[in-house]
Amino acid sequence: MIGRSGTGKSVLLKHVVGLLQPDRGTVRVNGIDVAKLDEGELLAIREQMGMLFQGGALFDSMLVGENVGLALREHTPLPERQIEEVVAEKLALVGLTGTEGQRPSSLSGGMKKRAALARALATNPKIMLYDEPTTGLDPITADVINRLIRRLQERLGITSIAVTHDMKSAYHIADRIAMLHEGRIHAIGTPDEIQSTRDPILRQFIEGSSDGPLLPT
Amino acid sequence: MIDPETAEQEDAALAAAPWPQRFLFARLQNAGEIFLLVGSALREMPSGVRKTGLVFEQMASIGLGSMPLTVIVALFTGAVAAVQAAYQMRDYVPMIYLGTVIGKSVVIELGPVLTALVVGGRVSAAIAAELGSMRVTEQVDAMETLGISPIRYLVVPRLVASIVMLPMLTIFADILAIFGGYLVAVLTLDVSGHTFTSGLKLYFKLQDVFSGLLKSVFFGGIIATMGCYYGLRTEGGAEAVGDSTTRAVVASCLLILIVDYLLASFLFRVLFA
Numbered sequence: 001m002i003g004r005s006g007t008g009k010s011v012l013l014k015h016v017v018g019l020l021q022p023d024r025g026t027v028r029v030n031g032i033d034v035a036k037l038d039e040g041e042l043l044a045i046r047e048q049m050g051m052l053f054q055g056g057a058l059f060d061s062m063l064v065g066e067n068v069g070l071a072l073r074e075h076t077p078l079p080e081r082q083i084e085e086v087v088a089e090k091l092a093l094v095g096l097t098g099t100e101g102q103r104p105s106s107l108s109g110g111m112k113k114r115a116a117l118a119r120a121l122a123t124n125p126k127i128m129l130y131d132e133p134t135t136g137l138d139p140i141t142a143d144v145i146n147r148l149i150r151r152l153q154e155r156l157g158i159t160s161i162a163v164t165h166d167m168k169s170a171y172h173i174a175d176r177i178a179m180l181h182e183g184r185i186h187a188i189g190t191p192d193e194i195q196s197t198r199d200p201i202l203r204q205f206i207e208g209s210s211d212g213p214l215l216p217t
Numbered sequence: 218m219i220d221p222e223t224a225e226q227e228d229a230a231l232a233a234a235p236w237p238q239r240f241l242f243a244r245l246q247n248a249g250e251i252f253l254l255v256g257s258a259l260r261e262m263p264s265g266v267r268k269t270g271l272v273f274e275q276m277a278s279i280g281l282g283s284m285p286l287t288v289i290v291a292l293f294t295g296a297v298a299a300v301q302a303a304y305q306m307r308d309y310v311p312m313i314y315l316g317t318v319i320g321k322s323v324v325i326e327l328g329p330v331l332t333a334l335v336v337g338g339r340v341s342a343a344i345a346a347e348l349g350s351m352r353v354t355e356q357v358d359a360m361e362t363l364g365i366s367p368i369r370y371l372v373v374p375r376l377v378a379s380i381v382m383l384p385m386l387t388i389f390a391d392i393l394a395i396f397g398g399y400l401v402a403v404l405t406l407d408v409s410g411h412t413f414t415s416g417l418k419l420y421f422k423l424q425d426v427f428s429g430l431l432k433s434v435f436f437g438g439i440i441a442t443m444g445c446y447y448g449l450r451t452e453g454g455a456e457a458v459g460d461s462t463t464r465a466v467v468a469s470c471l472l473i474l475i476v477d478y479l480l481a482s483f484l485f486r487v488l489f490a
Contacts, residue, residue, distance in 0.1 A: 017362050023224075039366075046364045057359035059351075071363040119363070 003180035009163040050120030051129040056112035058104035065100030090118040110141035130162035134169045146172040265373025272374045280382035291390035295397025316416025319398040328391040329429040333436035337469045344444025345465035349451035349458040376441040383437030443469035
């Protein structure tokens with residue numbers, strides 16, 4: 001999902017997990033209207049979803065390992081040893097082996113995002129939502145994250161929705177790209193289709209040019 | 218579900234209304250939201266208190282953390298009560314009543330209320346700032362997406378800890394304030410220790426102590442609720458966190474005084490009358 005800042009991309013993601021309620025219309029996840037669920041049903045559907053927030057949103061009152069293991073400790077009867085194994089496995093998956101005992105505040109921006117990704121993956125979600133996964137990262141770290149997202153998709157079959165305005169990342173991770181503009185899906189297509197578009201608005205956005213129908217905000 | 222168009226029309230009508238109406242509506246809205254928050258906290262209370270680790274953590278930070286402050290406040294409250302009471306009583310009332318006056322005023326009013334105001338300032342600000350920062354950094358949202366209720370995980374432990382610790386701090390403050398009054402009386406007012414303590418015991422009623430502690434239970438609830446409410450409704454950035462913190466402190470202090478009056482009226486004019 002691409003689009004300019006303030007067009008409601010993050011808001012859209014928050015509707016998918018039921019953090020926000022739509023004023024109009026419906027949001028369906030696997031055919032189920034998220035807004036109509038009661039708390040228990042919402043909880044059940046959220047267990048199949050993971051979300052990576054823009055700044056990572058790690059709980060800074062807890063250690064990295066506690067962050068990653070929190071959902072397992074809360075929702076599963078797994079013994080402590082097994083939880084620690086899962087935590088170590090998920091941290092290894094994002095390349096952060098051995099950081100369990102660190103405070104989130106001591107991690108760099110990229111490490112925070114990766115740790116948050118490990119936390120979102122702890123319960124083996126079937127759907128992953130990424131809110132600007134590469135924003136604020138250096139190009140190399142951004143590539144690490146892009147590859148991770150792609151790998152999770154291919155190896156674990158996770159359905160992913162990513163919100164971004166990093167076009168390089170979008171081409172890398174997406175099977176389909178949609179552009180949100182003025183509250184509507186302005187265009188949708190494969191990365192190749194998007195790249196070869198003649199639509200002036202989409203063209204201007206993907207080229208990142210200030211000349212064209214879109215004005216600077 | 219509310220029809221969005223009606224809601225939009227109502228919002229527009231409200232924005233155009235003169236300020237007294239807008240003010241009144243905003244306060245009513247606050248009150249409604251606070252009751253909803255308390256309602257859901259009570260509903261999640263049984264499962265929330267089982268998070269004993271979190272509750273104890275909050276008890277330590279709210280209770281133990283406020284003790285140094287309470288010591289100073291209580292000692293000086295008692296001391297100043299002694300000086301003022303002695304000044305008012307001079308020439309008219311025998312000094313044996315000094316202990317009585319200090320004991321009663323401390324246990325009924327000064328102990329619970331001043332402790333609540335001072336601890337309330339500290340604790341509601343801390344809660345609002347912490348939850349507000351968590352809100353603006355999306356930690357509260359993250360918690361929900363992990364299927365963990367912020368009410369159960371954040372609000373309930375703070376509410377329970379505050380409700381339990383405020384009466385404890387009040388008992389502690391009552392004793393220290395009376396001790397402060399005693400010290401001033403004996404060291405600077407020429408009242409003997411024996412005179413002071415017999416005055417203290419003269420009209421001592423246990424119900425006075427209980428009324429003070431009952432009030433502090435409510436004050437504890439107010440402090441945590443205001444901190445949580447204003448913290449969780451924070452929207453924006455650092456400035457918004459500061460704003461929420463201020464609102465939480467102001468609201469808890471005002472509510473403490475208002476509820477103090479209501480409870481005093483109920484306790485001393487209805488229950489003990």
